[in-house]
Amino acid sequence: MTRLKTMAASATAVLLAASLVACSGDGGGEEAVELGDKQRGAMTDYAVGTQFTATEPLTFAMLYNDHPNYPIKEDWLLWQEITERTGVTLEPTVVPLSDYSQKRSLLIGSGEAPLIMAKTYPGEETPFVSSGAILPVSDYLDLMPNFQAKVAEWGLEPNLEQLRQADGKFYVLPGLHENPWQDYTVAIRTDVMEDLGLETPQTWEDFRDVLRAIKAEHPDGYPMSDRFSETDPGGNLLNIVSMTYGTHAGWGYQNAQWDADQNAYVTTGTSPEYKEFVTFMHSLVEEGLLDPESFTQDDDTAISKFVSGKSYAISSNAQSLVNDYRGPLQDNVEGATVAKLPLPAGPAGNVISSGSKIENGIMISAAAAERDDFVAMMQFIDWLWYSPEGLELTKWGVEGVTYTKQGEGEYTLAEDVDYVGLNPGAPKHLQKDFGFAGGNFAYGGSTALLQSTFSEEELAFQAEMLKKDLLPLEPPYPFTDVEREQATLVETPLEDFVTQQTLQFILGQRDLAEWDAYVAEVEAKGAGQYLQLVNEAQQRFAEGNG
Template identity: 60%
Template sequence: MQHISRRQALLGLGALTLAVAGCGEDEAPKKAADVSANKAGAMANYGVNQQFKATEPISFDVLYNNHPFYPDKSDWLFWQELTKRTNVTLKPVEVPLSDYDKKRGLLVGSGQAPLIIPKTYHPAEEAFVSSGAILPVSDYFDLMPNFKDKVAKWKMEAELDTLRQADGRIYLLPGLHEEVWVDYSLAVRTDILEKHKLAVPKTWDELYEVLKALKKEYPDLYPMTDRFGVPTPGGNLFKLVAQAYGAKGGWEYQHATFDSTAGKFVYTGAMPQYKQMLEYLAKLVKEKLLDPESFTQQDEQAKQKFNSGKSFVISANAQSIVNDYRPTLTKLVPGAKVAKIPVLMGPVGDYKIGTRLENGVMISKKALENKNFVAMMQFIDWLWYSDQGEEFAKWGVEGTTYTKDASGTYKIAKDIDFVGLNPGAPKHLQKDFGFSNGVFAYGGTTKLLNSTFSEEEVAFQDVMNARKPWPVEPPHPFNDEEREQATLWETPLKDYVTQQTLKFVLGERDLSEWDAYVKELEGKNMTSYISLVNSAYERFKKDHG
């Protein structure tokens, strides 16, 4: 795979230079708004890893994704200490996690959204670009020294390019990871493998052999059941298997995948590699190695099967091992052991597939009218992108919620628990203090990321970090007219791919009908859609790359 050349404008040439670089030959230069009159509360000499503190007390509304595991509390130490350190008071506009995306869309579309809109995953921001409801944040990167520093230091220009819209601008401030972070994989009952003298699988073919051996020992059980199938069928499992063949599936499914050999995008759901994923999974289901309910059952059903010893393999991330499996499993099945294994490999080899970008922050267009706009951008830069802000959001207050020794190793306070670091402690870092909150704590150095991991999770990350990162795909942003047309095509295409994927995997449709399926996609404008994608890709490459 290949990607277009990286533009260095965002690393210090200034907002105006960046805006000019984001214009095609026939377009007028896009200029950043003059914010010289909106500096109230801003620091005159704010810089990298410098504590931001507004020169006067200020406050901003923030859209708040209210997580049911740690619902917002007004007396959290997070809110109090944040104001103490920055002179900024955040006023959360609470929206339930279950309704966040829909409510955010309604608020932004109606112009009623708070100034700061976090927890937005690309490409969700694209829906608000043409209306001008959100700011082209790349025009204001010069107000964010920590953001720019990390992009330059970690060579993240290519990743940022994937966020650019047809005008060359970026409308979402993403979380930045130093390295690709892989969290989701499979959990296996290692005690069962040991009992039957089976090695921990390293490839999908080896998993197939392990499941066959377990089926022979436990003919009345499905050796594997899965979760994360609602609302996206096969969310994690399809993603992982597709990656192994060089495609995109499940949570990661996108209509277009870049074919580096051909130098153009192809339709993902019609790729030979996508078919290979289906063939593999259909084989597991047909041979009764994989529970056919895996793709549609609720998580609780899947967990119940696994934790009661009725299956031995299930999707997992670091927290599910600690919170969902081990405590219940070891109570119900004495002597049981479970571990998250490194992501299984397939034909593409030992790649680590993922992104260094996280969900991010949109800024309402109303922010430009706020006298504290510059201070707000400095504040966002400190909280989400400075080393100190990221440490604060994740760990809290040194001496109260954690300690740190001379080597920089973090240790949670004795009376506080988080992800099983201190099981049985009376307080919880998220529930009682508001730290490690998904609205504010993501991104940062690998050392900070690993700081809350158990030894077994660090070992998992060491294996994954030794693998080669998958190349970044080139941008192909649509202009307004193309986006309108693409939107009409995308939903029926996605729905049909999802529907037929399940039918193929469950054996309700034979894979001998693959060619007929591809023709059916053509009947739903697949070819026209991919032509649109490639036109956008070629235009963007010509104008910007």
């Protein structure tokens, strides 16, 4: 495993040298990258705890993911404050949320991508590596003292190893969390549970029993009707349930899963864990506990069923609970209450994913390294996305305007500003009117900062999540260019087939007695060929990186 430099002094010393270099962090040794003519606007004393301020005005283009709930405005205080503090003006290329991934791919493919590409989830960079269109950011970590310090302090080296490609480098700068963060779960009508004398479910079997009790009391409908299926059917529910069964589905699906007993990857969709998971999900539908439309309906339809009292459980995160459910439900159903369930345990244990310590982050265009202000750009990114001060700015805004601060981590939102229901009815909104706490910037950071906007209810939920065991990270298996081409021929058709058949099994459209025939069909789709590529890549990477 690569040893990342942890002291800001390393970056400072290099910057002071007459011929500036950055060193790669790949497992094959260090590679000098000349940066002596790329220091326009850069600071010579930039380090952890130092406010980055460019020595002359700079402008950087940025791909901006525009969320419909808080569409971008040119006069946001966010833009003004970034420029005032850093001397940098960001020029957003605005792309709607619904088209973001496709537009980003088109821009990269045409060579017209902005320098900074926000809202990039780890794994989304992989298709662009072989073309040389994006920057191997691990070559330049010496320019990012805040990033390095967090990786070292929070023990994130294993998580970064997951990002490395076959060349030993990684190409995305992820958001970094101090601790795992499990936000998504199921929200449930707690008033109904209290009326029926039901305890908080500890396992998914307990959860099924809760739904059974609700069904017995309200037999005409479905106790649960779910959302988050517009891009991936059952995206959240299948993801969180399968995780606790020791496999992958929904948002977290991947074609291979690690089998520690075999010390190798096996086909996800035919594993014993996957069959057990599918069998459980099928039981929910078969017993009339889960609305079959959960896998096809849009979010608005699912939310409408829940807030009108037609269903009693629905997938949720903290923002959905406050913004989508609680108010409308209380308006429509007298005495109704709703809360997030602590994530139930499954056969794999009382677990959450270790991968939640890594968040979406940014890609950088390879063209950035040719600019004379490249060093300053990397310093700026390090400060805005990874320093405590930069993270505080993009999350909370400006002290005295959008918030006040009583002590370390004790924030209070300004009385005339609302965010996640902290000041309901306030005339201004932190995201809509000021641009702060948006998804292009406000990810990662210390647990104290992350939880600084949490209600007492959410703090209690997160305290329960931190009691859970962490699933071990699966070994990385980065493909070579040739392997990637071969894998691409199999990956998508295989995933599509497994997803389609999984839904048929869950919905009862295909009998689980046909599982063996299904396994043969998956194999015929190239699962064995794909596994061979995966295991060879995993073994090669392990041998080369310790």
